[in-house]
Amino acid sequence: AQKVTQAQTEISVVEKEDVTLDCVYETRDTTYYLFWYKQPPSGELVFLIRRNSFDEQNEISGRYSWNFQKSTSSFNFTITASQVVDSAVYFCALSERNYGGSQGNLIFGKGTKLSVKP
């Protein structure tokens, strides 16, 4: 069965600290996609990144970086020099292959609530 585990329920840091959010996934597919979404207090899920299973290069976007390691089935997310505006719930998700063979619905982890204090 496909599954996404975010073991950290809540993390609290002080502004300017670096923080890493962990994500471990399970799948039997050889082709899959991994995602991170941010859900701020307003509630709307905001897409952050998508990675496919064939691309293990780390990615950096401003203060955000992602470390994808197939060997450990992990897709971790690091925020460098955190800011109060980063406070949100962050979800890791795995794209499930649907009956037709293409990528279908997303399977989400339970999320990690990040609080960044000034």
Added chain:
Amino acid sequence: DTGVSQNPRHKITKRGQNVTFRCDPISEHNRLYWYRQTLGQGPEFLTYFQNEAQLEKSRLLSDRFSAERPKGSFSTLEIQRTEQGDSAMYLCASSSSGSGGNEQFFGPGTRLTVL
């Protein structure tokens, strides 16, 4: 605004009543998804359309739930004979089948409270 929109944003109803939610996807997206999110949990998949065809339904989608996307554009999700356990945020997302990796964009959600 060209994002995903959902109406209403909030709905309070009494147990046993029927409710209907609407989702308008990003116009060029042919795929539309419904998810449900309860407090402290991640979104859970309910059902998915490609154009007007409903291609998958989760076992979470009981017989009281029905979804339609009659012209391949907007979609409605109806819950009949609501129960208190139906209280949740109902999220709609859309994507393009041509995007390969199925990057989904979410609407603001409809928060349902069943009294």
